[in-house]
Amino acid sequence: MVSPDELDGLFARVADGDRAAFGPVFGALYPRVLAVCARITGNGADAEDAAQATMVKLFEQSHRYEPGRSVLGWAIALAVWEARTVSRANQRRSARSSSDFALESLEDRGRAADDLLADHEMEQLLEVAIADLSATQQAAVQATLRGYIPADAAGAATLRKQRQRALVQLREWFTRRLRPSDPRSP
Numbered sequence: 001m002v003s004p005d006e007l008d009g010l011f012a013r014v015a016d017g018d019r020a021a022f023g024p025v026f027g028a029l030y031p032r033v034l035a036v037c038a039r040i041t042g043n044g045a046d047a048e049d050a051a052q053a054t055m056v057k058l059f060e061q062s063h064r065y066e067p068g069r070s071v072l073g074w075a076i077a078l079a080v081w082e083a084r085t086v087s088r089a090n091q092r093r094s095a096r097s098s099s100d101f102a103l104e105s106l107e108d109r110g111r112a113a114d115d116l117l118a119d120h121e122m123e124q125l126l127e128v129a130i131a132d133l134s135a136t137q138q139a140a141v142q143a144t145l146r147g148y149i150p151a152d153a154a155g156a157a158t159l160r161k162q163r164q165r166a167l168v169q170l171r172e173w174f175t176r177r178l179r180p181s182d183p184r185s186p
Helices: 004-015 019-041 044-060 071-099 103-108 113-131 135-146 153-178
Strands: none
Touching (some): 004 019, 019 071, 044 071, 113 135, 113 153, 135 153
């Protein structure tokens, strides 16, 4: 087992671009991250998803690592965030599927069932549209929806540009699919 000090040193090498340090860092961190995610999600598949997302973020942001700070603490904080995010997404999904839009109860809330069904159909269309975006654009949309704000100006500018590109793609997607076809066109 790698000590926390050795792990910090290895991660500093990863941050400096040393690819040889990647394997040992991953091997030392992943089991710990997975254990944290499993405790929070209570589900093996969800824990693995959250742990993988944690590791991806950790290595994508390795250039931000400040030597002398605990990489294990950073990884655990990211793992907690990702596991909670996965858990919340599952709760929303199960609440949505279990309700199955019982029309009577929806109308009791003051909105017509037709309006609520239209909203639900629009949400489903939006999910399909977002799935058609590139992985980078999907991440930008998700980061925006979660309220993520990059700490540095370059990161903020990058996120803003990715979000702008994603919105252009979404606008084009909806325009193509929702515009009535012109009967005069061949």
